[in-house]
Amino acid sequence: MRRAFAILASNPLSLLGLILIGIILICAIFADFIAPFPEHRGAVVDFANFNQAPKWPHLMGTDLVGRDLFSRVIYAYRISLILGVVVLGIAVPVGVTVGLIAGYFGRYTEFALMRVTDVFLSIPPLVLAMSIMGVLEPTLINGMLAVTAMWWPWYARLVYNMTRGEKEEGYVLAAELIGASRLHVMFREVLPNCFPSIVTKMTLDLGFIILIASSLSFLGLGVQPPTPDLGSMVADGAKYLPDSWWLTIFPSLAILIAVFGFNLIGDALRELFGADQ
Amino acid sequence: MTPTILIFVRRVGISCIVLLGVSMLIFAIARVIPGDPARIALGPSATAEQVAKLRAELRLDEPITTQYGHFLSELAQGDLGISLYTNRPVVVDIAQFLPATLELIFVAGAMMIVIGLPLGIASARWRGTWIDNAIRMIALLGVSAPSFVWAVILMLLFAYFLPLFPIAGRISDTFAIEQVTGFLFLDTLIAGNLAAFGNAAWHVILPAFALALSGIGQTARLTRANMVETYDKPYVEMARSYGVPDRRIANRYAFKPSLIPSLTIIGLDFAAMLGNAFLVEAVFAWPGLSRYGVSVILRKDLDAIVGTVLIISATFLIMNLIVDVLVTIINPRIRYSRTAS
Numbered sequence: 001m002r003r004a005f006a007i008l009a010s011n012p013l014s015l016l017g018l019i020l021i022g023i024i025l026i027c028a029i030f031a032d033f034i035a036p037f038p039e040h041r042g043a044v045v046d047f048a049n050f051n052q053a054p055k056w057p058h059l060m061g062t063d064l065v066g067r068d069l070f071s072r073v074i075y076a077y078r079i080s081l082i083l084g085v086v087v088l089g090i091a092v093p094v095g096v097t098v099g100l101i102a103g104y105f106g107r108y109t110e111f112a113l114m115r116v117t118d119v120f121l122s123i124p125p126l127v128l129a130m131s132i133m134g135v136l137e138p139t140l141i142n143g144m145l146a147v148t149a150m151w152w153p154w155y156a157r158l159v160y161n162m163t164r165g166e167k168e169e170g171y172v173l174a175a176e177l178i179g180a181s182r183l184h185v186m187f188r189e190v191l192p193n194c195f196p197s198i199v200t201k202m203t204l205d206l207g208f209i210i211l212i213a214s215s216l217s218f219l220g221l222g223v224q225p226p227t228p229d230l231g232s233m234v235a236d237g238a239k240y241l242p243d244s245w246w247l248t249i250f251p252s253l254a255i256l257i258a259v260f261g262f263n264l265i266g267d268a269l270r271e272l273f274g275a276d277q
Numbered sequence: 278m279t280p281t282i283l284i285f286v287r288r289v290g291i292s293c294i295v296l297l298g299v300s301m302l303i304f305a306i307a308r309v310i311p312g313d314p315a316r317i318a319l320g321p322s323a324t325a326e327q328v329a330k331l332r333a334e335l336r337l338d339e340p341i342t343t344q345y346g347h348f349l350s351e352l353a354q355g356d357l358g359i360s361l362y363t364n365r366p367v368v369v370d371i372a373q374f375l376p377a378t379l380e381l382i383f384v385a386g387a388m389m390i391v392i393g394l395p396l397g398i399a400s401a402r403w404r405g406t407w408i409d410n411a412i413r414m415i416a417l418l419g420v421s422a423p424s425f426v427w428a429v430i431l432m433l434l435f436a437y438f439l440p441l442f443p444i445a446g447r448i449s450d451t452f453a454i455e456q457v458t459g460f461l462f463l464d465t466l467i468a469g470n471l472a473a474f475g476n477a478a479w480h481v482i483l484p485a486f487a488l489a490l491s492g493i494g495q496t497a498r499l500t501r502a503n504m505v506e507t508y509d510k511p512y513v514e515m516a517r518s519y520g521v522p523d524r525r526i527a528n529r530y531a532f533k534p535s536l537i538p539s540l541t542i543i544g545l546d547f548a549a550m551l552g553n554a555f556l557v558e559a560v561f562a563w564p565g566l567s568r569y570g571v572s573v574i575l576r577k578d579l580d581a582i583v584g585t586v587l588i589i590s591a592t593f594l595i596m597n598l599i600v601d602v603l604v605t606i607i608n609p610r611i612r613y614s615r616t617a618s
Contacts, residue, residue: 115294115295115298116298118291118295118298119295119298119299119302120302122295122296122299122590122593122594122597123299123302123303123586123589123590123593124548124549124551124552124589124590124593125549125552126549126552126553126555126556127551127552127555127570127586127589127590128586130552130555130570130571130574131303131306131307131574131582131586132306133574134574134575134577134582135306135307135577135582207421211421211422211423212423214423215423215425215553215556218423218425218556218559219555219556219559219571220571220575221571221574221575231423231425234425234426234429235425235559238429238560241429241432241433241437242433242437242438245433248429248433249429249430249433252422252426252429252430255422255423255426256418256421256422256426259420259421259422260417260418260421260422263417263420263421264417267417
């Protein structure tokens with residue numbers, strides 16, 4: 001772990017990624033202390049300062065009801081990250097278990113499980129999440145549900161492919177010969193060998209979940225106002241282009257920077273582990 | 278039958294099973310709606326009898342399995358039901374909006390191939406140099422933002438600050454083109470109106486590029502990764518020691534084996550565009566399936582939601598099928614190993 005960190009820090013690109021993500025994490029965790037106007041994350045109205053271009057003390061300007069954009073971006077980061085962690089927290093165990101079972105048992109189990117996975121994968125990701133969100137009420141919890149529903153199949157497929165390869169390896173045959181249970185072989189023998197790929201994918205996915213969640217709220221199918229969200233901030237601001245450009249550009253850049261940071265780290269991890277995807 | 282046809286038939290079969298699964302999944306999702314779709318369609322002023330009548334018409338009171346059975350038998354006749362939002366058959370609605378979306382996707386897909394592949398090849402050929410670093414950076418930026426972010430940024434830069442491209446729409450209002458296929462590129466050509474064709478092309482560039490950017494990035498990244506791997510193979514070293522020029526090594530020896538994985542990712546990206554097109558269409562007021570899709574979702578218009586998702590998924594599966602067949606034709610190893618097993 002420490003060695004991995006040292007290698008990441010020695011490469012300028014992944015170091016940049018670590019710095020970007022570090023700053024975003026600190027902002028999200030300590031939002032209450034860092035945001036200049038913490039109360040602006042909610043439904044606050046300050047018509048004295050509405051729709052102002054960036055200038056001190058409003059680093060990114062203010063929105064149409066006078067809220068500080070910088071504060072709202074910081075709180076939006078917090079919500080996006082919570083969403084990402086929760087989605088991965090559910091999607092990864094589910095997907096990994098399905099993939100392990102399908103890959104290890106083979107035959108009919110494999111056919112049934114992988115066809116179900118195919119069904120989920122053959123609806124374009126955003127469209128699946130959209131239809132789930134459309135049916136449920138658009139809240140943060142339902143947003144997590146919708147994104148989770150589209151995310152687990154990717155882990156199922158990744159682990160399934162790896163398990164099929166590992167199953168033939170000597171150490172698995174040895175464990176089976178000395179009478180280890182199937183559960184033991186799957187979770188204690190095969191799974192640890194899939195960890196590097198899973199961790200790499202999770203890092204990349206944190207960025208992509210932010211991307212997808214913001215896409216949903218951009219369409220009005222995600223987190224609802226007054227909760228700050230990067231996607232809905234862009235959608236609201238886009239109506240006032242080009243005059244109030246800051247309303248769109250800063251939330252857009254905020255998405256770009258976060259996803260870019262996670263991608264830089266994920267790329268470096270991929271090279272480090274030599275994981276092939 | 279030749280092996281390629283056999284594989285094709287098998288793939289079509291699997292795709293049909295998957296599509297049936299999709300219809301079940303999306304049908305189930307659409308049926309767990311909390312509100313009453315009949316009530317939403319008729320509005321709060323409708324009487325209880327009116328709501329009950331519409332519920333009966335929509336078969337909402339029957340068990341879900343019976344509803345699904347009716348849905349399948351109607352689907353077999355090419356009927357996807359009536360949209361409560363437009364009061365027209367869903368099939369007619371989709372036929373009206375789908376061509377605009379497909380046109381956008383095809384142009385974006387072409388950009389992805391024409392820009393993404395050469396970037397990947399250049400990056401691998403000059404790997405480790407500043408060219409490589411610059412391309413890798415651009416490619417990574419491309420995949421690091423949702424397409425609506427690129428749409429907004431491109432629009433601000435190239436439609437507002439530098440007014441090079443139009444801000445919205447498919448074609449200027451001054452052109453009246455008769456709808457034949459719904460594809461403007463074809464319709465303008467059928468009408469023989471080259472100025473209108475040019476105008477339509479001019480309108481599509483910015484939205485298509487916004488849509489293509491993440492695909493360009495992914496294609497370039499994957500092509501580079503595969504080519505770098507191929508460069509380490511002994512036969513490339515041998516070609517080099519024979520004095521084969523760099524350019525030829527890059528284009529033939531290193532690129533060709535990398536084409537197959539690149540093609541697969543291009544197919545996947547093509548399909549992902551079907552979803553991302555929603556975002557770009559919203560920014561550029563592109564009259565495609567997106568506005569229809571989002572409004573039927575917001576109005577809980579059951580038949581229209583199911584129909585739209587089903588058509589999109591079918592398009593997605595067809596695209597994947599085409600890619601699969603292309604890969605099989607290009608790669609003899611797959612062709613023979615699959616028939617042998």
